[in-house]
Amino acid sequence: MAAVADTPLLSVKGVTLRYRDQNGIVTATDKVEFQVSRGDRVVLLGPSGCGKSTLLKAVGGFLAPSEGNITLNGRQVAGPGPDRVMVFQEFDQLLPWKTVRENVAFGLLASRSLPKGEAHERALEAIRTVHLEQFADAYPHTLSGGMKQRVAIARCLAMKPEIILMDEPFAALDALSRRRMQDELLELWSEYQFTMLFVTHSIEEALLLGSRIVVMSPHPGRVEEIIEAEQLQAAAGAHPEIAERIRQVLFRDAPDYVI
Amino acid sequence: MKTDSTAVGMTVRGTVMHEGSPSTGPGILAQLWDKGWVRRAGLLILLCALWEWYATRLANPLMVPTFSATLQALVDAVRSGGLPARIVTSFKILLTGYGIGVLLALILAMAATMTRLGSDLLELCTSMFNPLPAIALLPLALLWFGLGNGSIIFVLIHAVLWPVALSAHGGFSAVNGTIRMVGRNYGLSGIRYAAVILIPAAFPSLLTGLRNGWAFAWRTLIAAELVFGVSSGSGGIGWFIYENKQQLEIPSVFAGLITVILIGIAVENLIFDRIERATVVKWGMKSSGGRNVKIRSAA
Incomplete structure (x- = not known):
């Protein structure tokens, strides 16, 4: 049992990601390394261009690393x-x-996880957890942005996946809805203790949601610092000094006018 | 720039409002006049009255029969069962050709979406065959398939295949990346991915394509039947028109033409509009582009 707990759920080892665009080959991340344990809320934090979203897509299996490897439960991610x-x-x-x-049921049916009847039952359950039971039969175009994101979260919770990969899910919301969604996400986590890898460029959001924060620098994306759970817990809620430290790490090489 | 154009739009709408509600106030007549179908029905009645008046004055039923005579011929043809049988014949052939054409178009568009070579093939074929009117293939079809339904079906497939394949390919290519990733995230691939993600996501374009394909097929069918419904014992509506012209039953010729128009309208409004409301409109996926394409095909 102890051995199982010790091996990380997700392990990203020396991952270099390259992709081709019209100007040639772009190196998105360079030898990135970090691990996620079960129940962790790991935040990938960095400015745009640090390859955090690309890295998340690689964990999702949508692109293969040029170097290094990504393993989930010890098995290499192949797709x-x-x-x-x-x-x-x-x-x-x-x-x-x-x-x-x-x-919400679509995920369960497409992946053949559950038969139809059970899938719809579990879908309703998940919809209830994000407080959208009144809208269960509504079409997405009739929902607000925040509600759509809640449905997406419900779809993902219903799957009970090993790890949830969130790619700035609240970035397109207005400030109020974003704040509410962040709180709701934390509530959901305290109830279900899912493992989550969350990408954001907002220091605030990272401090609020993360149990560990992987701070990345751009061009190409590298891991600058990993802020561990203990440090975040010690600061308990208000993290002005950690925020300041992250800011320094992120803007170390940036010219003044960027800040 | 943007504020300018909205301002102009509002003024224009304002003027229309003034003209639409005259100083007499919202009387029943004015309210009726505001409804589009009332105005159009009024125009239609006017046109029919003009026709009746002109044909009566001309008094040459061999050239232009009166509207009432045409209507009488239509009623007779329907009553005798002659015309309905022709319609059934036409539809059997039409649906066969349309069905095969749409199926081939979907396969071709699918291949074009999944592979580069398929995309080249589709582009090459559509640019070659799209400008070729289906009816121009009729002589060849006669040579290959003989006098009969086979030839008409061949020509119909040609009429449907290219425009539908183009729309379908456009639709498949425009499916946004997020939805594609969602599909693959849940483990969909191959046929299931196409059926569950690609086809519904591309449905607005597909529906436009099906509409265009129908419009082409319907026109082609009537034209082809006019040319050689002659041979087959039970011809379609085109043959009905041709036959009556040979027998100088000119009111029946007009009745045949009106039938063609009525069926065209019925399919557009009863079938395609209904499908659109039950799908694309309900899902909030209706694109404004669809209408333009539809207008172009009708021209």
Whole structure:
């Protein structure tokens, strides 16, 4: 048992990601290394261009690392799979031709995790946990942005995946809804203790949501510092000094006008 | 710039409002006049009255029969069961050709979406065959398939395949990356991915394509039947028109033409509009682009 607890759930080892665009080959991340244990809320924090989203997609299996490897439960990640469910920033991650309930059940049915009846039952359950039971039969285009993201989270919770991958899910929301969604996400976590890898460029959000924070620098993305749970817990709620430290790490090489 | 254009738009709408509600106030007549279908029905009645008046004055039923005679011929043809049988014949052939054409188009568009070579093939074929009117293939079809339904079906497939494949390919390619990733995230691939993600996500374009394909198929069918419904004993509506012209039953020729128009309208409004409301509109996926394409095809 102890051995199981000790081996990390997700391990990213020396991962270099390259992709091709019109100007040639771009190195998104360079020899990135970090680990996620069960029940962790790990935040990948960095400015735009640090490859954090690309890294998340690599964990999701949507692109293969050029160097290094990514393992989940000791098995190499070889492609997308329902054991790592992504929640995207874009509202159109919901299928517009399906109702809220069908969208949530879709994951379970597409991955053949549950038969139809049970899938719909579990979908309703998940919809209840994000307080959208009144909208179970509504189509996504009738929902607000925050509600759409909640449906996406419900779809992902219903799957009970090994790890939840969140790609700035609240970035497109207004400040008020964002704040509420962050609180709700934490509430959901304290209830279900899921493992989550969360990408953001907001220091505030990282401090609020993370139990560990992986701070990344841009061009190419490198891990600058990993702030551990103990440090975050010790600061208990208000983290002005940690925020300041992250800011210094992030803007170490930046010219003054950026800040 | 943007505020300018909205300001203009509002003024224009304002003027229309003034003209639409005259100083007499919202009387029943004015209210009726505001409804589009009332105005159009009024125009239609006017046009029919003009036709009746002109044909009566001309008094040459061999050239232009009166509206009432045409209507009478239509009623007779329907009553005798002659016309309904022709319609059934036409639809059997039409649905066969349309069905095969749409199926081939979907396969071709799918191949074009999944592979680069498929995309090249689709582009090459559509640029070659799209400008070729289906009816121009009729002589060849006659040579290959003989006099009969086979030839018409071949020509119909040609009429449907290219425009539908183009729309479908456009639709598949435009499916946004997030939805694609969602599909793959939950382990979908191959046929299931196409059926569960690609086809519904591309449905607005697909529906536009099906509409265009229908419009092409319907016109082609009537034209083809006019040319060689002659041979087959039970011709369709095109043959009905041709036959009656040979027998100088000109009111029946007009009745045949009206039938073609009525069926065209019925399919557009009863079938396609209904499908659109039950799907694309309900899902909030209706794109404004669809309408433009539809207008172009009708021209």
